[in-house]
Amino acid sequence: MLLDVKNLAVSYGKNPKPTIEGVTFDLDDGEILAIVGESGSGKTTVIRAILNVLPGGGHVSSGEMTFDGQNLLTLDEKGWRNLRGEKISMIFQDSGNMMNPVHTIGKQFVEYIRVHSDLDKKSAWEMAIDKLELMNLPNPETILNSYTFELSGGMRQRVGIAMAITFQPKLLLADEPTSALDVTTQAQIVGELMFITRGANASMIIVTHNLGVASYISDKLIVMSGGKVVESGKTQEIIQNPQHEYTKTLLASVPEIGGRRYV
């Protein structure tokens, strides 16, 4: 088992009421897990807790998390540095926002590679080019010499994914990776994410509000509402035969081509 989360609860600041509680799931090598739910249901908090990057005074208040035999809750800062970016990495909703707009993409990519390895600048640059090519980005040299705002949303997202997979992490955490994109670009990126994780036998947790994407990409599904898991299990079983009322409502409100028309 790659990741085992038991009864996870996260609180923010001194607020005694946890934002999420009782979150339990596990993930094997090569499995893709999707977390769906509405805004404010705590989806993002779950994956941020796994990487210990909770914002603004957020902390795990109870529960257990084990990754690859390692207890994540007792890790020190040095342990986290070894884990983040190399074994677990994260893809954000808009990868352009996580980068510095006044430095070129190449400078930041090379810096990222060199923090996590002993490569010199030249080989780090070549490694960056390799990774961009893997994401089907044309003219990787030009992209490395560009600033984030010079790229389209889809290209920025591919750069973000290229960075996240640089060290072939065992676990990818993707936070709404396609929500800011057009449908055609979304289909491209979802296809690429699936190809990469399956190809490297890596695992992925994808947070999304798009149930179609979740259904397409994931093996397992967690449905969250109000900070609690209301339903979890195999994706297709849940989608074909939802048990919880909330899941039923959610599935019924997804617009489908050829579905019941409103007019």
Place this chain on the structure above:
Amino acid sequence: MSEIIMRVENLTKKFPVSGGKFLTACDNISFDVRKGETVGIVGESGCGKTTLLKSIMNMQRPTSGKIIFHGEDITKLTGEAKRQNYRHIQMVFQDPTAAFNPKMKIRDIICEPLINFDLISSREVDSKARELLTQVELPADFVDRYPNNMSGGQRQRVAIARALALEPEIIACDEATSALDVSVQDTIIKLLVKLQREKGITYIFICHDMALVSLFSHRIAVMYLGNMMEKIDGDKLDSAKHPYTKALLKAVFSTDQEKNQYIGILPGEIPSPLDIPTGCPFQNRCEYCQDLCKQKKPDLREVEPNHFVACHYKCN
């Protein structure tokens, strides 16, 4: 079929950019809007949907072309006549948080358009606001709230109430449900449909969600790089002919895994609107591209009654 209340004819909007060049945001767009119907406009970002809507709203003057509404070309209106025209076409925005002044109470937000047009006195504001809130299925007590005390779905209902206040004939919705969760989206769309049936309102609905547009629109217009590629009835979307429309439909993920087998990926990216190729705008991503497509831009032609396609390949 009901009467045509608005007719957009050969609308073109160009923006000047540096170097003496022009960015063509809308190129020769024509379509009719019928009373009590919903026209859905779909396309990727940068295809000119919002520019088209701004022209319809009379917020900007098109470079050429006409918009006929109530028998006159509204793009030529000026001064008081232009202002009076705003009464008939109202708008609901994408982000309901940014659409309101946070320091105004809901009562004043909803009734501001009525005050602007001197239709009610300040004494009537409270009762009118309560009436409008009831129409959008919100508790009448919400008149005393501020926008930040409400959820996104409730705020979008307030935005709809404000658009309804002037009893417009057309409501233009620019991605009105994109910022909402799916279950909230469902309730908002149901509300829009109910209001349409009761009052005969016409919607111009801009959206990038193909599935939602197909379920909500009577007519669908597909745009790409400022050009109209296909016009089709909402319930006949299955028989769409244009390769771009088909690609959009194939890119939609479904919860039904059987439909997901047919997910197709449209390669490449939308070209820069500053650098539109001669010939068909879709040529570099189209699997059917022939020599003719690179030389001559296809016209929008009626292939079946009420079904228009702009494609050399699919029209022959």
